[in-house]
Amino acid sequence: MLDTTSTATLILLAAATTLLLTAMLYPSSFLRWLQRKRYQYEVTFSLYMLTPTEKFIFNSFLFLFLSMIIIAASLYLPEHLSLLARRAFYYWGGDDSSATGAKETPGFASPLSGRGRGFLDEPRI
Known part of the structure; x- marks a missing residue:
């Protein structure tokens, strides 16, 4: 299983490889696209002036x-x-620890134990 750093590195390398491959296969259309993006950036932030x-x-x-x-x-x-x-x-399922402060009766399960929800159970013998 890959950790998040390895996954992010693989995604960035794949994106860079795709960009490089596109630039090599279609240089004129890729350069036109880059020029258009630069123009949009300069017009959006008023950098042309x-x-x-x-x-x-x-x-x-x-x-x-x-x-x-x-x-x-x-x-x-x-x-x-x-x-x-x-x-x-925690809010959906409750707390796993049974530190509710309630005393358990021997032979009976605490109604507050078990994922934070009350339940009925047969007595334990």
């Missing part, structure tokens, strides 16, 4: 900001999602 130095500064800040967001999400999001999943499972 800036000087090259101002574009460089803006792109640097944008790159640093997005890099920090991606690093933070990749480091902390999986742990947070597992915490949310544990909480949801």
